[in-house]
Amino acid sequence: MNILIAGPRGKMGSLITRIASKRADMKIVAGVAPKGRNYIGQDIGMAVGTGERLNAFVSDDINSIIDQCDVIIDYTTTEFSMEVMEAALKANKAVVCGTTGFSEEQFCRIEEVSKHIPVLYAANTSRVVNLMYKLLELAAKTIGNVSDIEIIEMHDKHKKDAPSGTSLEMGQVIAEALDQELKDIAVFGREGRGDRVSGSIGYHSLRAGDISSSHTVMFGLMGERLEITHHAYNWECFAQGACEAAAFLYCKEPGLYTVKDVLGIK
Numbered sequence: 001m002n003i004l005i006a007g008p009r010g011k012m013g014s015l016i017t018r019i020a021s022k023r024a025d026m027k028i029v030a031g032v033a034p035k036g037r038n039y040i041g042q043d044i045g046m047a048v049g050t051g052e053r054l055n056a057f058v059s060d061d062i063n064s065i066i067d068q069c070d071v072i073i074d075y076t077t078t079e080f081s082m083e084v085m086e087a088a089l090k091a092n093k094a095v096v097c098g099t100t101g102f103s104e105e106q107f108c109r110i111e112e113v114s115k116h117i118p119v120l121y122a123a124n125t126s127r128v129v130n131l132m133y134k135l136l137e138l139a140a141k142t143i144g145n146v147s148d149i150e151i152i153e154m155h156d157k158h159k160k161d162a163p164s165g166t167s168l169e170m171g172q173v174i175a176e177a178l179d180q181e182l183k184d185i186a187v188f189g190r191e192g193r194g195d196r197v198s199g200s201i202g203y204h205s206l207r208a209g210d211i212s213s214s215h216t217v218m219f220g221l222m223g224e225r226l227e228i229t230h231h232a233y234n235w236e237c238f239a240q241g242a243c244e245a246a247a248f249l250y251c252k253e254p255g256l257y258t259v260k261d262v263l264g265i266k
């Protein structure tokens with residue numbers, strides 16, 4: 001399948017380029033980057049620093065290159081990801097989107113677009129994190145009503161959004177298990193205040209150094225607590241997951257898919 005990489009110089013985009021370029025089932029046909037970058041027009045392999053020419057070039061105009069691809073892999077910014085969605089809709093292409101930080105309105109538009117083209121959206125493309133979602137569902141169904149639930153996430157100091165997309169998905173899983181709406185029970189930024197409300201989910205975001213990704217969900221009871229934690233030591237698990245997601249999405253019917261569909265988890 002022919003792959004277009006959005007943001008190939010990014011942390012995720014460069015790893016995805018390296019991994020996709022080694023897969024026998026994938027051919028990278030182009031990259032798309034912001035206007036004015038000095039690597040526009042370069043071979044994507046050289047632009048990313050693989051040291052190997054891939055015979056595919058970086059453009060600053062997605063509409064001029066989109067016809068070459070089957071699937072776009074996009075881990076960039078909310079603004080650019082929305083442009084990618086619209087371009088993919090116009091050209092009838094599939095999109096794997098791993099960008100986080102979308103507004104509710106933007107999510108609604110992605111849902112609308114996915115009625116016409118295949119879209120896989122995942123705030124976290126690690127298969128292990130998606131397994132963790134199942135563990136959280138079980139924990140929330142079993143002890144969620146009798147615990148104080150806190151989500152603590154840590155990322156590198158350059159991350160733009162907070163809380164992380166993953167912690168919002170985790171909260172969503174827990175809220176659904178409790179038959180609640182996340183917006184009714186999520187409490188952000190309670191640090192230093194002694195007003196913990198029963199039945200709420202507390203959110204805590206830490207940003208420091210080059211922490212790749214760490215999520216802990218604590219179910220606090222009296223006399224004991226359960227913590228379920230995932231640590232990523234680098235971003236490779238997410239990039240591997242992005243390529244698996246693209247392979248899954250190739251030739252699929254229009255629809256909104258998740259990593260659960262890739263893994264066959266219900």
Ligand SMILES: NC(=O)C1=CN([C@@H]2O[C@H](COP(=O)(O)OP(=O)(O)OC[C@H]3O[C@@H](n4cnc5c(N)ncnc54)[C@H](OP(=O)(O)O)[C@@H]3O)[C@@H](O)[C@H]2O)C=CC1
Nearest residue numbers: 007009010011012033034075076098099100123124125238
């Ligand atoms: N779903 C998941 O599993 C994961 C999701 N993420 C999410 O992915 C997103 C990207 O993260 P990360 O790689 O760390 O971020 P980076 O800042 O490292 O990369 C963002 C990339 O987007 C490019 N970009 C920005 N604007 C445009 C534009 N207008 N046109 C084309 N390209 C553009 C940048 O180009 P340039 O380099 O030239 O500035 C850069 O290459 C974030 O939302 C993050 O939260 C991250 C990890 C895992």
Ligand SMILES: O=C(O)C1=N[C@H](C(=O)O)C[C@H](O)C1
Nearest residue numbers: 100123124159164165166213
């Ligand atoms: O920006 C990151 O690094 C990550 N972002 C995603 C998120 O917001 O949850 C996924 C992962 O935690 C890495």
